[in-house]
Amino acid sequence: MTLEEFRTRLVDRTGRFDFVVDAVNADYTDVKANGYINDGCRVLDRMFSRLHKGAFWFTAVLAAGEVKINFVNARIVREVWVATATTRTKLKKVSPVWMMEQYPDTVLADIEGGVPAYWTTGLYPVAQEVTPGAEVDDELYVDDDPTFTRGLYIMPPPDETYTIKMLGDWAPVDLAADGDVNFWTMNPDILEKAVRMEIETSYHRNTQGRRDFEEALMADVRAIQRDLTAERWALPADEVVMNG
Numbered sequence: 001m002t003l004e005e006f007r008t009r010l011v012d013r014t015g016r017f018d019f020v021v022d023a024v025n026a027d028y029t030d031v032k033a034n035g036y037i038n039d040g041c042r043v044l045d046r047m048f049s050r051l052h053k054g055a056f057w058f059t060a061v062l063a064a065g066e067v068k069i070n071f072v073n074a075r076i077v078r079e080v081w082v083a084t085a086t087t088r089t090k091l092k093k094v095s096p097v098w099m100m101e102q103y104p105d106t107v108l109a110d111i112e113g114g115v116p117a118y119w120t121t122g123l124y125p126v127a128q129e130v131t132p133g134a135e136v137d138d139e140l141y142v143d144d145d146p147t148f149t150r151g152l153y154i155m156p157p158p159d160e161t162y163t164i165k166m167l168g169d170w171a172p173v174d175l176a177a178d179g180d181v182n183f184w185t186m187n188p189d190i191l192e193k194a195v196r197m198e199i200e201t202s203y204h205r206n207t208q209g210r211r212d213f214e215e216a217l218m219a220d221v222r223a224i225q226r227d228l229t230a231e232r233w234a235l236p237a238d239e240v241v242m243n244g
Contacts, residue, residue, distance in 0.1 A: 001185045004178035007033045009188060010195060036202075038174045040194035041184045045172050047221045058166045062158050065113065069152040069164060077152065079167040080119040088165075091119045091154070103155050113159035120153050190220045 001009070007020065008028045017023040019033035060069045080091045094102075099120050103111050152166060172182055184191040197213035 001181065001188050002178060003034070003037065003175045003180045003185060004028065006037065006185050006188055006191065007178075010037070010192060013192065014196065014199070016199070034175065036195050036198050037191070038172075039198045040191055041172045041175070041182060043194045043198065044184050044190065044217065044221065047218060048224070056168070056170055058168060058170075060164050060166070062116070062154060062162050062164050064160050065108070065157050067108065067154050067157050069154070069166070071150060071152060071166070074150065074166075074168040075171050076169040077121055077166060078169070080152065080154075081165045081167075082116045082154075083163040083165060089115070091116060094118045094120050096120050096122050096153075099153060099155055108157060111155075111157055113157045116154045116156065116158055116162060116164070118155045122151055122153060187220075187224070190217065190224075193217050193220070 007030060010033060011017060011020050011023050011028060016033070018031065019036070020031055021027040021029040058071060058074070060071075062069065080093070082089050082091060099118065102118075152164075154164065172184075175182060175185070184194070193213055194217055197210055197217065200209040200213060201207075
Protein backbone atom coordinates (compact mmCIF):
# COMPACT_ATOMS: atom_id res chain seq x y z
CA MET A 1 0.00 0.00 0.00
CA THR A 2 1.37 3.40 -0.97
CA LEU A 3 1.43 6.46 1.28
CA GLU A 4 -1.49 7.95 -0.64
CA GLU A 5 -3.53 4.76 -0.33
CA PHE A 6 -2.82 4.48 3.37
CA ARG A 7 -3.60 8.17 3.98
CA THR A 8 -6.97 7.71 2.26
CA ARG A 9 -7.70 4.61 4.34
CA LEU A 10 -6.67 6.36 7.56
CA VAL A 11 -8.89 9.39 6.98
CA ASP A 12 -11.91 7.33 5.94
CA ARG A 13 -11.60 4.99 8.91
CA THR A 14 -10.87 7.58 11.59
CA GLY A 15 -13.03 10.41 10.31
CA ARG A 16 -10.12 12.84 10.59
CA PHE A 17 -11.11 14.84 7.53
CA ASP A 18 -9.01 17.74 8.81
CA PHE A 19 -5.91 15.71 7.99
CA VAL A 20 -6.42 16.22 4.23
CA VAL A 21 -7.60 18.99 1.92
CA ASP A 22 -11.19 17.88 1.24
CA ALA A 23 -12.07 14.24 1.84
CA VAL A 24 -15.77 14.91 1.18
CA ASN A 25 -14.88 15.72 -2.43
CA ALA A 26 -12.26 12.97 -2.63
CA ASP A 27 -9.28 15.31 -2.36
CA TYR A 28 -6.96 13.42 -0.04
CA THR A 29 -3.99 15.73 -0.51
CA ASP A 30 -2.02 15.84 2.70
CA VAL A 31 -2.48 18.58 5.28
CA LYS A 32 -1.14 16.89 8.42
CA ALA A 33 -1.81 13.18 7.97
CA ASN A 34 1.71 12.41 6.72
CA GLY A 35 3.25 13.71 9.93
CA TYR A 36 1.22 11.31 12.04
CA ILE A 37 1.86 8.45 9.63
CA ASN A 38 5.62 8.96 9.90
CA ASP A 39 5.32 9.23 13.68
CA GLY A 40 3.54 5.87 13.65
CA CYS A 41 6.29 4.33 11.53
CA ARG A 42 8.93 5.50 14.00
CA VAL A 43 6.98 4.08 16.94
CA LEU A 44 6.72 0.70 15.24
CA ASP A 45 10.37 0.75 14.27
CA ARG A 46 11.42 1.35 17.87
CA MET A 47 9.15 -1.46 19.07
CA PHE A 48 10.49 -3.78 16.39
CA SER A 49 14.12 -3.00 17.16
CA ARG A 50 13.59 -4.08 20.78
CA LEU A 51 12.68 -7.55 19.55
CA HIS A 52 14.52 -7.83 16.27
CA LYS A 53 18.21 -7.26 16.97
CA GLY A 54 19.22 -7.01 13.35
CA ALA A 55 21.57 -4.32 12.10
CA PHE A 56 22.26 -3.24 8.54
CA TRP A 57 25.29 -2.10 6.57
CA PHE A 58 25.88 1.34 5.11
CA THR A 59 28.65 1.59 2.50
CA ALA A 60 30.53 4.72 1.47
CA VAL A 61 33.60 5.46 -0.61
CA LEU A 62 36.19 7.61 1.15
CA ALA A 63 38.61 9.39 -1.16
CA ALA A 64 42.23 10.13 -0.27
CA GLY A 65 42.43 12.90 2.33
CA GLU A 66 38.76 12.71 3.33
CA VAL A 67 37.99 11.89 6.95
CA LYS A 68 34.25 12.47 7.33
CA ILE A 69 31.23 10.49 6.18
CA ASN A 70 27.75 11.95 6.35
CA PHE A 71 24.85 9.74 7.30
CA VAL A 72 21.25 10.13 8.36
CA ASN A 73 18.75 7.98 10.26
CA ALA A 74 21.38 5.93 12.07
CA ARG A 75 20.33 5.48 15.69
CA ILE A 76 23.35 3.42 16.72
CA VAL A 77 26.69 2.88 14.96
CA ARG A 78 27.97 -0.56 15.98
CA GLU A 79 31.02 -1.29 13.84
CA VAL A 80 33.10 0.38 11.14
CA TRP A 81 35.32 -1.49 8.68
CA VAL A 82 37.72 -0.39 5.96
CA ALA A 83 37.90 -2.49 2.83
CA THR A 84 40.23 -2.76 -0.15
CA ALA A 85 40.07 -5.08 -3.12
CA THR A 86 41.67 -7.87 -1.09
CA THR A 87 41.28 -7.08 2.64
CA ARG A 88 38.77 -5.92 5.22
CA THR A 89 39.84 -4.55 8.61
CA LYS A 90 37.76 -3.48 11.60
CA LEU A 91 38.48 0.04 12.84
CA LYS A 92 38.86 0.82 16.53
CA LYS A 93 36.23 3.05 18.10
CA VAL A 94 37.64 5.99 20.07
CA SER A 95 36.27 9.10 21.73
CA PRO A 96 36.26 12.48 19.95
CA VAL A 97 38.62 13.81 22.64
CA TRP A 98 41.10 10.98 22.07
CA MET A 99 40.93 11.60 18.32
CA MET A 100 41.75 15.27 18.68
CA GLU A 101 44.56 14.57 21.13
CA GLN A 102 46.18 12.04 18.81
CA TYR A 103 45.73 14.21 15.71
CA PRO A 104 46.11 17.78 17.00
CA ASP A 105 47.23 19.45 13.77
CA THR A 106 44.97 22.34 12.86
CA VAL A 107 45.35 21.72 9.12
CA LEU A 108 44.09 18.38 7.83
CA ALA A 109 46.66 18.28 5.04
CA ASP A 110 49.46 18.32 7.63
CA ILE A 111 48.33 15.02 9.16
CA GLU A 112 50.22 12.04 7.73
CA GLY A 113 47.90 9.79 5.78
CA GLY A 114 47.65 6.02 5.87
CA VAL A 115 45.20 3.17 6.19
CA PRO A 116 42.27 4.29 8.38
CA ALA A 117 42.48 2.74 11.84
CA TYR A 118 40.15 4.72 14.14
CA TRP A 119 36.62 6.08 14.05
CA THR A 120 34.35 8.23 16.16
CA THR A 121 31.03 9.98 15.70
CA GLY A 122 30.18 13.60 16.32
CA LEU A 123 27.96 16.54 15.50
CA TYR A 124 28.74 19.41 13.18
CA PRO A 125 26.74 22.40 11.92
CA VAL A 126 25.09 21.98 8.54
CA ALA A 127 26.22 25.50 7.60
CA GLN A 128 29.86 24.46 7.90
CA GLU A 129 30.81 20.81 7.83
CA VAL A 130 33.78 20.78 10.19
CA THR A 131 36.41 18.11 9.72
CA PRO A 132 38.61 17.06 12.67
CA GLY A 133 41.85 19.00 12.40
CA ALA A 134 40.60 21.34 9.67
CA GLU A 135 40.87 25.09 9.99
CA VAL A 136 37.61 26.75 11.06
CA ASP A 137 36.47 30.13 9.77
CA ASP A 138 34.22 31.60 12.46
CA GLU A 139 32.71 33.96 9.91
CA LEU A 140 30.98 31.02 8.28
CA TYR A 141 28.85 30.56 11.40
CA VAL A 142 26.21 33.07 10.38
CA ASP A 143 23.42 31.29 12.29
CA ASP A 144 23.33 31.78 16.06
CA ASP A 145 21.43 28.49 16.40
CA PRO A 146 22.74 26.23 13.63
CA THR A 147 21.19 22.92 12.70
CA PHE A 148 23.45 19.99 13.53
CA THR A 149 23.77 16.66 11.81
CA ARG A 150 25.78 13.52 12.60
CA GLY A 151 29.00 12.45 10.99
CA LEU A 152 31.45 9.60 11.13
CA TYR A 153 35.10 10.63 11.48
CA ILE A 154 37.99 8.44 10.31
CA MET A 155 41.70 8.76 11.12
CA PRO A 156 44.38 8.81 9.92
CA PRO A 157 43.36 10.49 6.65
CA PRO A 158 43.22 7.86 3.88
CA ASP A 159 46.28 7.75 1.67
CA GLU A 160 44.12 6.43 -1.17
CA THR A 161 40.48 5.63 -1.90
CA TYR A 162 38.91 3.12 0.49
CA THR A 163 35.48 1.59 0.95
CA ILE A 164 34.05 2.17 4.42
CA LYS A 165 31.34 -0.15 5.74
CA MET A 166 29.32 0.91 8.75
CA LEU A 167 27.08 -1.49 10.68
CA GLY A 168 24.26 0.23 12.50
CA ASP A 169 20.65 0.32 13.61
CA TRP A 170 18.58 2.64 11.45
CA ALA A 171 15.44 4.70 11.82
CA PRO A 172 12.95 4.59 8.94
CA VAL A 173 13.19 7.17 6.18
CA ASP A 174 10.17 9.49 6.21
CA LEU A 175 7.43 8.84 3.70
CA ALA A 176 6.97 11.94 1.56
CA ALA A 177 5.81 11.25 -2.01
CA ASP A 178 2.36 9.76 -2.53
CA GLY A 179 3.88 6.68 -4.13
CA ASP A 180 6.29 5.97 -1.26
CA VAL A 181 6.04 2.63 0.52
CA ASN A 182 7.84 0.99 3.42
CA PHE A 183 7.56 -2.14 5.52
CA TRP A 184 4.78 -0.68 7.67
CA THR A 185 2.57 0.61 4.86
CA MET A 186 2.55 -2.97 3.63
CA ASN A 187 1.07 -3.88 7.04
CA PRO A 188 -1.63 -1.19 7.09
CA ASP A 189 -3.66 -2.70 9.94
CA ILE A 190 -0.66 -2.44 12.27
CA LEU A 191 0.39 0.99 11.06
CA GLU A 192 -3.15 2.28 11.54
CA LYS A 193 -3.05 1.28 15.21
CA ALA A 194 0.26 3.08 15.65
CA VAL A 195 -1.04 6.26 14.00
CA ARG A 196 -4.23 6.18 16.04
CA MET A 197 -2.12 5.80 19.17
CA GLU A 198 -0.19 8.96 18.26
CA ILE A 199 -3.45 10.80 17.56
CA GLU A 200 -4.85 9.61 20.88
CA THR A 201 -1.82 10.97 22.69
CA SER A 202 -1.56 14.30 20.85
CA TYR A 203 -5.23 15.24 20.66
CA HIS A 204 -6.82 13.60 23.69
CA ARG A 205 -3.80 13.17 25.99
CA ASN A 206 -5.31 9.85 26.93
CA THR A 207 -2.49 7.89 28.54
CA GLN A 208 -4.66 4.85 29.20
CA GLY A 209 -5.77 4.81 25.58
CA ARG A 210 -2.15 4.94 24.49
CA ARG A 211 -1.25 2.02 26.75
CA ASP A 212 -4.10 -0.04 25.29
CA PHE A 213 -2.90 0.65 21.74
CA GLU A 214 0.72 -0.05 22.70
CA GLU A 215 -0.18 -3.43 24.19
CA ALA A 216 -2.02 -4.42 21.02
CA LEU A 217 0.84 -3.18 18.85
CA MET A 218 3.45 -5.16 20.77
CA ALA A 219 1.43 -8.32 20.15
CA ASP A 220 1.40 -7.54 16.41
CA VAL A 221 5.12 -6.78 16.35
CA ARG A 222 5.93 -10.00 18.21
CA ALA A 223 3.95 -11.94 15.61
CA ILE A 224 6.03 -10.35 12.82
CA GLN A 225 9.19 -11.15 14.75
CA ARG A 226 8.19 -14.82 15.04
CA ASP A 227 7.56 -14.99 11.28
CA LEU A 228 10.93 -13.43 10.49
CA THR A 229 12.71 -15.74 12.92
CA ALA A 230 11.08 -18.76 11.31
CA GLU A 231 12.13 -17.48 7.87
CA ARG A 232 15.70 -16.90 9.03
CA TRP A 233 16.06 -20.44 10.34
CA ALA A 234 14.21 -22.18 7.52
CA LEU A 235 16.49 -24.53 5.57
CA PRO A 236 15.99 -26.72 2.53
CA ALA A 237 15.14 -30.30 3.50
CA ASP A 238 18.42 -31.62 2.10
CA GLU A 239 20.38 -29.31 4.42
CA VAL A 240 18.65 -30.36 7.62
CA VAL A 241 20.65 -32.77 9.80
CA MET A 242 19.04 -34.52 12.76
CA ASN A 243 21.10 -34.81 15.91
CA GLY A 244 20.83 -37.59 18.51
